[in-house]
Amino acid sequence: MKLHEYQAKQVFADAGLPVPDSKLAASVDEVVEAAENVGYPVAIKAQVQVGGRGKAGGIELVDDEEEAREAADRILGMDLKGLHVDRVLVEAAVDFVNELYVGVTMDRNEGKPVAMVSTKGGVDIESVAEETPEAISRVHVDPSFGMHPFQARKAVYDAGVERDVAMDVASVLTTLYQLWDDKDSTDIEVNPVMITSDREVVCADAVMNIDDDALFRHADLQEMEEEGDSSQDDLEAKADEYGFDYVRLSGNTGIIGNGAGLVMTTLDLVDYYGGEPANFLDIGGGAKASRVANALDMVFSDENVDSVVFNIFGGITRGDEVAKGINEALESFEEIPKPVVVRLAGTNAEEGMEILNTDLVTVEKTLEDAVQRAVEYADTEADK
């Protein structure tokens, strides 16, 4: 789960981090009211979850009401990298002389959180990491101890943060680590942390991702998730509702399978045999008939899809349940929307084959054959 900037800022403010005054607004009038409350100049920032909002025109700095109206009118309702902007954050502009990067993430190779500080803030940190890795100081934290105060200082001093603000930046990092830890965050970062001309330290942006597997212990964040979902794509919203791991892609061969590795392999084979995957959809382990039916419903909802390959290797997932689900879903149609190729193997695959209504689907015995057949169908359908 990725928090919106306005949500993350709220979490930050509650933790005592220095964030600029701000207000959420959903209309031009609300923007003007918020701007007056906060005090000009303000930044008007589109609340959609994509990187590079600024470059894409989703952030504007305005000095007065006229400019605010103009900017609000332009940003509200705009399409930002495929997402609809329906809310903006109106935030007091910060008069800064310096921009830093401060963040905490999980280093999966070390199995430990890592805190990072760089004086090259305000720009894409991935580019900094690639071009001048030495410009980012990194401190690994032992999760059994948590971050020691000296580690925050070390990260800050090693990054070369100026001494007069170093302890304040270390304090921001300490709090960020605490939030990362308390909120089961996977990544938390502020880019930029601004140093003002008065040598104040301000968190001007706020990125906070939460471990979905840990959401069960954070009622407050669950609420935020529900409230923040407005700008999600329809199919993704549906996948969330059904509880699928789903990614929409640009091709026309729909793919359903069990287990991330096997589904990815199916995608790879579609590509290998000259097709183009329309999606990644993992129904997970031990799926019952209804879940299988939901998966078919999802894939058929994608208008790009010209054929579907259903690849199940049963472990805890049982072939008979899968077959039942396929029958259920397809029998509800007067006409099958798109051709479906099924390959069942593993637990209860034979039982599944006996149940499966082979009038409605094409059955293949091997994964390779099933994928080739689906690609073939997709080509034929696309030519129609």
Added chain:
Amino acid sequence: MKLHEYQAKQVFADAGLPVPDSKLAASVDEVVEAAENVGYPVAIKAQVQVGGRGKAGGIELVDDEEEAREAADRILGMDLKGLHVDRVLVEAAVDFVNELYVGVTMDRNEGKPVAMVSTKGGVDIESVAEETPEAISRVHVDPSFGMHPFQARKAVYDAGVERDVAMDVASVLTTLYQLWDDKDSTDIEVNPVMITSDREVVCADAVMNIDDDALFRHADLQEMEEEGDSSQDDLEAKADEYGFDYVRLSGNTGIIGNGAGLVMTTLDLVDYYGGEPANFLDIGGGAKASRVANALDMVFSDENVDSVVFNIFGGITRGDEVAKGINEALESFEEIPKPVVVRLAGTNAEEGMEILNTDLVTVEKTLEDAVQRAVEYADTEADK
């Protein structure tokens, strides 16, 4: 710092531990009022910090007002192992069928906290530890991780706590550990944890000691310390005020020195040469003249003292400061109350010797001589 029972019970209640209803009372009328509030039967418990209050008559169970008045009248104002009882806790009596022991302390040999549970609660746990050590289950906790839930369960199941109350007892232990950790406790224990006939778990007693070195980060506990000091002995109160490590003993040779090991050695030598130490008083490292004067004042305040040996080996403590302090203290008397023997060595000992007013004290060059002389003086004085 040792919390009074009523203070520890408050801390427990705030942490959500199950404690009986109770009220503090300082007069017979208050006891009766409290008992009515809490509901009979109640236990009336003297709030003094000694072990074995019950056996010494400091706890009484009463069923009605008449009994309550009688008990309150007897207990309030009584002398309990040398301490004056001026407050009692009036607490709802618990109808129990079983008594357990649950505690957390620091195992200094392991450098780790250890949680302990025993089904032999309600009696002196030290005796249990000596006679049937297997009746106490012990689980060491890694302080970097804190106590894992499984460790609380393990301690409880290994102790043989009945299964129907085991998880509740484990939960008490988990909370006790959390308090131990949060409050910088050195020892926390409940003896007994009572199991009622309804299979409820109740913390019937509460012992909680706090690390004096960590009090600086616990404003709430500092307040309790000030409020709870009423039943302290006069000399100990004075020592607290001066910030000395002081223990009053039963002999007549007063002892002042710097450093616990050296002071203990001085005590041992007094004993070795046939005398009896009147006290342990460590002025600590780097003491200034005024602190030295205070130490002399303390020892003279003890009417058992017949002579004083002042033994300083200077490291950070400077002999000249010590000499100044001794002069200051003794010059304020018209007549020196008791003979004082001084031995100065180490840093600035020679300078000290030059300053020291040898009309007022006896100087010895070695520790052994100084102690022997002080014992001799004490004997002479005692014979007077």
Added chain:
Amino acid sequence: MSILVDDDTRVVVQGITGGEGKFHTQQMVDYGTNVVAGAVPGKGGQDVDGIPVYDTVSQAVEEEEADASVVFVPPAFAADAMFEALDTDLDLVVAITEGVPQQDMARVYKRLSETDTHLVGPNCPGLITPGEAKLGILPGNIFSSGNVGLVSRSGTLTYQVVDSLTQRGIGQTTAVGIGGDPIIGTDFIGALDLFEQDPDTDAVVMCGEIGGEDEEEAAAFIGEQMDTPVAGFIAGRTAPPGKRMGHAGAIVSGSGTGTAESKISALQDAGVPVGDTPEEVADNVEDLL
């Protein structure tokens, strides 16, 4: 021979009284696994199909001399179950549970480094030594005893590859599903090292996927320290950068490492043939033997 588990392995099942725990215990027993105890707080003294249940893992270990555990405990309690297992002197802990919070696992991982125990998982199908024992949820019937070791980050992909092997008459010493989570116990190198030391393993199949740098590190290990030949497979060649696909691990960061290309070329540089399809992997194994 085999790695990690065999006929003699004495298994305690943590969470044996739960739905999954009960079902898969039965499956494991049916396969021939020596399940000697269960451990569920508060359920001590009961039994599940004749298997005695204890309140704590340490009691189960003491009373039944268990040397391995399988964890079927809900995600919220899985880390505690792993800590409990690691607190005894078990040789092996297999955590099946999916959805263990990442920070819980980071703490478990630290604890693991203080012990000599092998942890497999979490979020893994477990491991199997065909004909001897399986610890986990793998479908036993597709495996056959033989001389090829298998290590994989993905469950069902493992089955796919094993199926291809078995159908060609190539059996397995041991197959280990190490799990696809960002933080796991035994990783590729850990499993490869064990296979290298196993005299009966003549070749190893390693199934990786995009995300992280484990496959790259494993490639270096294979190149420098293994004599046993390895055949590779990498899932996720077509995954677009920045998209998360199922496994928390299966995310491509967009930088140099972690991509399928990076992993495949690292393996190829280490002399590992990487198949384009599961069938091609089986072909490569045939060639290596």
Added chain:
Amino acid sequence: MSILVDDDTRVVVQGITGGEGKFHTQQMVDYGTNVVAGAVPGKGGQDVDGIPVYDTVSQAVEEEEADASVVFVPPAFAADAMFEALDTDLDLVVAITEGVPQQDMARVYKRLSETDTHLVGPNCPGLITPGEAKLGILPGNIFSSGNVGLVSRSGTLTYQVVDSLTQRGIGQTTAVGIGGDPIIGTDFIGALDLFEQDPDTDAVVMCGEIGGEDEEEAAAFIGEQMDTPVAGFIAGRTAPPGKRMGHAGAIVSGSGTGTAESKISALQDAGVPVGDTPEEVADNVEDLL
């Protein structure tokens, strides 16, 4: 020869700009100790009497190749300072600070077990190799170079015993004040082991006190693993049970161990003569040499 410190030891002082830190740094330098750096957050770039100050210990270690640190940091920050020191690859950390909270030390102690660093203290006078270097607050002038090692839980008691030795012309290889707190780094056994390995130490004086079981354990170590003779002293024979005397350590629990009797008889059983007075200890050392 000596243990832990000598002429080559390169010292960083944590808290060098504080009152105590500054004063004792001067004393250490005057004694001939090679103090190469100070470390104080926010004071990097300054110097104290020509000694360069860094913001972090790691910078001091990198820039000045320090291999030991002395901690003069107030109690509230002392544990963090120790963690910082333990995070570099120093050979030795000496924590002088008195009054470090017990729970802080328990955490430091855990961290210490993960490193190869020797920690001496906290709440200790430090250590000295006469004529070469002193790290801490011991009065240098009472020590003299020689062939007797000394380890003690108490500061001033150490001085007392050393004074007796020096006045008889018995010099010291190294004297270590390990501190009297309940949880300390190097304990008696740690120091005794180092003395046993030091070819120039011909005898060792061990000054213990009541409380804990360190002396009993040390006695067992001496009996089983030491060839170098040891002379002992135990303070607190007359301490009444249950009373706390100064050091957090100096408390007698009343049970079997921890009492002066228990410690003295354990040492005597290991062949260690235990003196009744400091002078008798010096007599015993003379006999042992």
